[in-house]
Amino acid sequence: MAVRRSSSFLPYCFPLPLLLVILVAVPGSPQRTKLTTRVHGPAGSGDHWWKHAVFYEIYPRSFQDSNGDGIGDLNGITSRLDYLKDLGVDAIWITPIYPSPQVDFGYDISDYTAIDPQFGTMADFDHLVREAKKRKIRVIMDFVPNHTSDQHPWFLASRSSQDNQKRDWYIWRDGRVPTEPPNNWLSWFGHSAWTFDSTTRQYYYHYFYPQQPDLNWRNPEVREAMFAVLRFWLRRGVAGFRLDAVSRLFEDPELRDDPMLPGTNAYGDPNIQHKYTDNLPEVHALLRDFRKVVSEFPGDPVLISEADEPNIAELTKLYGAHNDEIQLPMDFQVADANRLSAPLFRTLFEEVEHNAASGQPYIFFSNHDQPRQWDRYGDGIHNDAMARLMAALLLTMQATPQMYYGEEIGMRTTPPARKEDVRDPIGKLGWPAEKGRDGERTPMQWDTSANAGFTSGVPWLPVPESAKQYNVAVEQSDPESFLNFYKRLIALRRSRLALRIGNYAALNPNDENVFSYLRRTSDDRHAIIVALNMSPEAQFVSFDLSALGFFAGALKTLLASPSGGAEVQPPGQVSLPPYGVFIAEIIPHVQ
Numbered sequence: 001m002a003v004r005r006s007s008s009f010l011p012y013c014f015p016l017p018l019l020l021v022i023l024v025a026v027p028g029s030p031q032r033t034k035l036t037t038r039v040h041g042p043a044g045s046g047d048h049w050w051k052h053a054v055f056y057e058i059y060p061r062s063f064q065d066s067n068g069d070g071i072g073d074l075n076g077i078t079s080r081l082d083y084l085k086d087l088g089v090d091a092i093w094i095t096p097i098y099p100s101p102q103v104d105f106g107y108d109i110s111d112y113t114a115i116d117p118q119f120g121t122m123a124d125f126d127h128l129v130r131e132a133k134k135r136k137i138r139v140i141m142d143f144v145p146n147h148t149s150d151q152h153p154w155f156l157a158s159r160s161s162q163d164n165q166k167r168d169w170y171i172w173r174d175g176r177v178p179t180e181p182p183n184n185w186l187s188w189f190g191h192s193a194w195t196f197d198s199t200t201r202q203y204y205y206h207y208f209y210p211q212q213p214d215l216n217w218r219n220p221e222v223r224e225a226m227f228a229v230l231r232f233w234l235r236r237g238v239a240g241f242r243l244d245a246v247s248r249l250f251e252d253p254e255l256r257d258d259p260m261l262p263g264t265n266a267y268g269d270p271n272i273q274h275k276y277t278d279n280l281p282e283v284h285a286l287l288r289d290f291r292k293v294v295s296e297f298p299g300d301p302v303l304i305s306e307a308d309e310p311n312i313a314e315l316t317k318l319y320g321a322h323n324d325e326i327q328l329p330m331d332f333q334v335a336d337a338n339r340l341s342a343p344l345f346r347t348l349f350e351e352v353e354h355n356a357a358s359g360q361p362y363i364f365f366s367n368h369d370q371p372r373q374w375d376r377y378g379d380g381i382h383n384d385a386m387a388r389l390m391a392a393l394l395l396t397m398q399a400t401p402q403m404y405y406g407e408e409i410g411m412r413t414t415p416p417a418r419k420e421d422v423r424d425p426i427g428k429l430g431w432p433a434e435k436g437r438d439g440e441r442t443p444m445q446w447d448t449s450a451n452a453g454f455t456s457g458v459p460w461l462p463v464p465e466s467a468k469q470y471n472v473a474v475e476q477s478d479p480e481s482f483l484n485f486y487k488r489l490i491a492l493r494r495s496r497l498a499l500r501i502g503n504y505a506a507l508n509p510n511d512e513n514v515f516s517y518l519r520r521t522s523d524d525r526h527a528i529i530v531a532l533n534m535s536p537e538a539q540f541v542s543f544d545l546s547a548l549g550f551f552a553g554a555l556k557t558l559l560a561s562p563s564g565g566a567e568v569q570p571p572g573q574v575s576l577p578p579y580g581v582f583i584a585e586i587i588p589h590v591q
């Protein structure tokens with residue numbers, strides 16, 4: 001049984017050397033576990049690549065501009081592939097690069113099988129995929145099935161007359177009375193989800209902006225047209241898709257009103273429960289069909305779903321009853337925990353790592369829709385230590401990890417200071433309660449030159465002041481930088497079998513402050529423990545690994561934050577500074 005007691009005598013200031021004394025040995029156990037310290041042979045061979053890959057989200061407008069127009073582009077991404085390779089990334093998910101009026105910065109698509117000229121050409125895209133492949137980096141496209149742009153030729157045809165052949169490709173209804181929408185459904189982006197179209201005198205439905213009309217997935221022609229889109233990109237060599245907003249794909253055919261909830265939202269609308277527009281059972285049959293389509297192609301293509309499911313039961317359903325839907329459903333429970341709490345993370349990881357479908361979890365902390373983790377989890381005092389701790393959590397779990405560009409250099413969220421500077425429409429609509437998503441989409445910070453090396457022109461969003469301190473060039477030359485911490489973590493995940501393919505088990509289940517876990521291979525030859533102090537006070541932790549079937553002499557430190565401390569620890573206790581990280585390999589003998 002593990003024991004922890006908090007320390008009142010350790011110094012609290014940084015940098016605090018990590019004092020490591022480990023109690024792990026129970027000699028004489030009849031079933032001694034043989035442990036080795038090196039990885040032998042290819043890791044995870046015969047297994048799915050996406051279980052072991054590190055994914056990296058790129059917001060292309062903001063990553064690297066190659067032609068001086070202030071907007072990132074495909075050739076810019078290609079020029080940074082060596083950086084990504086060096087970081088240890090295995091797959092890049094690129095948010096939408098298709099032709100689009102850019103009302104929702106690409107999530108309003110007007111042609112699913114072309115490239116928006118501001119991002120480059122199809123030849124640039126093919127070049128990117130080829131160059132990525134040379135570096136063993138896979139490319140994941142963003143597939144937006146719920147809605148098109150209102151400028152898509154399908155919608156232009158659909159809205160042209162009530163008897164147009166494409167009328168039923170979207171969701172058109174008469175008003176409840178001519179001047180009122182068909183029901184009370186609200187857009188996620190504010191106000192009614194119905195917009196009146198004066199040409200044909202009906203309302204069309206849009207879960208998001210009015211410029212993003214929802215496709216009617218009950219129409220077989222829509223299904224075939226969209227399946228063809230998946231095939232088009234798979235033929236061009238992509239390794240899979242991130243599926244946008246999948247829980248919104250179907251709506252109640254009877255158009256029942258959603259239940260009202262107390263209060264109002266940032267847009268001044270009454271709160272409602274999206275009961276009749278979210279997570280309808282029909283979604284699952286469609287996800288199975290998506291899976292069948294991608295499975296027609298070699299290379300084990302992957303589907304990653306974006307759906308902020310309310311609990312583990314709903315999240316688990318996305319794997320499918322026979323693991324025939326989504327391989328990697330994004331886990332918003334973990335992403336949005338929004339506070340460092342050992343009991344909370346223990347519960348969340350217990351649920352997802354041992355989910356009923358035995359599906360592979362997919363975790364992340366930042367993306368293009370929410371403030372960066374630095375700002376959501378930071379307490380203003382220990383932010384740096386907390387961000388390192390979260391990096392360790394992300395990259396030492398069994399779950400597949402996804403990073404967001406700039407996370408590895410500690411980029412901050414920098415929202416606009418004035419309403420007139422806002423680019424994201426939800427910020428314009430919801431200001432000041434909702435400032436929009438510009439803050440987490442600022443240009444990647446490459447170096448200390450003008451515009452942080454992102455563009456030679458005027459960047460589409462201003463480069464934050466903090467870029468002078470947090471950028472790739474500066475951090476590359478500082479061994480203690482964020483960037484080098486991420487690199488070491490990814491290298492460990494890649495090189496250590498216990499982290500790469502090992503099982504997950506929580507340790508010290510009653511510890512209120514330190515989240516500890518064991519990763520070990522099923523043959524018990526490789527084992528690593530991770531201890532994360534999620535409290536602002538120094539803590540001691542000890543581990544009774546004999547109870548887990550191990551006979552071991554010591555722990556060998558692989559990585560710690562703050563760095564320091566002995567490399568190999570004799571039996572005793574682990575001392576963790578506030579928000580400290582300790583990652584160690586169990587070894588049979590102290591040298």
Ligand code: NOJ
Pocket residue numbers: 104107144208244245306368369
């Ligand atoms: C989710 C995307 O991540 C977000 O950026 C977008 O605005 C909505 N879906 C609508 O497509």
